Amino acid sequence: MTFAPIGAGDLVGHPGVTREISVRGTVEGLGTDVAGVPGEIDADVRLESVIQGILVSGRLTGVFSLRCARCLDGFERPFALDVSELLVVGPLSDPDWYELGPEGEIDLGPMIVDAIGVELPFAPLCRLDCLGLCETCGGDRNLSQCPGHEQLDPRWAGLEVLLERTND
Numbered sequence: 001m002t003f004a005p006i007g008a009g010d011l012v013g014h015p016g017v018t019r020e021i022s023v024r025g026t027v028e029g030l031g032t033d034v035a036g037v038p039g040e041i042d043a044d045v046r047l048e049s050v051i052q053g054i055l056v057s058g059r060l061t062g063v064f065s066l067r068c069a070r071c072l073d074g075f076e077r078p079f080a081l082d083v084s085e086l087l088v089v090g091p092l093s094d095p096d097w098y099e100l101g102p103e104g105e106i107d108l109g110p111m112i113v114d115a116i117g118v119e120l121p122f123a124p125l126c127r128l129d130c131l132g133l134c135e136t137c138g139g140d141r142n143l144s145q146c147p148g149h150e151q152l153d154p155r156w157a158g159l160e161v162l163l164e165r166t167n168d
């Protein structure tokens with residue numbers, strides 16, 4: 001389930017009034033080829049009425065679903081990140097802010113997509129010393145040595161690089 005709108009109309013226009021909420025949901029439109037958050041995200045946030053609207057601050061927790069950039073294995077890694085965003089009564093005069101609904105509803109979706117989007121790793125590694133895939137046979141070098149073929153003679157490695165350059 002995506003995040004349901006949170007009614008906060010009673011807070012709007014009452015600067016200083018706060019409320020703590022804990023909600024859970026999924027978001028769409030978040031992810032790359034190697035990273036995403038398909039599961040639920042917990043948002044434990046404080047809503048604070050300020051002069052411009054509602055300040056939402058707190059913590060998002062969930063699990064990144066990742067694909068190792070070296071061995072292409074899928075794996076998961078939990079995350080927790082702090083957010084602090086201002087939602088204002090529209091129209092927006094600052095692109096860094098978010099807009100409250102007409103009745104003062106808070107839609108956490110867009111701010112969560114933005115906050116997590118910048119944290120998605122570009123080149124996730126299943127572990128720091130992941131050996132990756134064999135360039136010759138494509139086998140996972142974390143699992144085994146390559147038995148099915150000869151390793152390239154290191155004396156020829158320089159020539160191989162030269163050939164590759166020539167082909168470019």
Ligand SMILES: [Zn+2]
Pocket residue numbers: 068069070071072073125126127130131132
């Ligand atoms: Zn890996």
Ligand SMILES: [Zn+2]
Pocket residue numbers: 134135136137138139146149
């Ligand atoms: Zn191999």
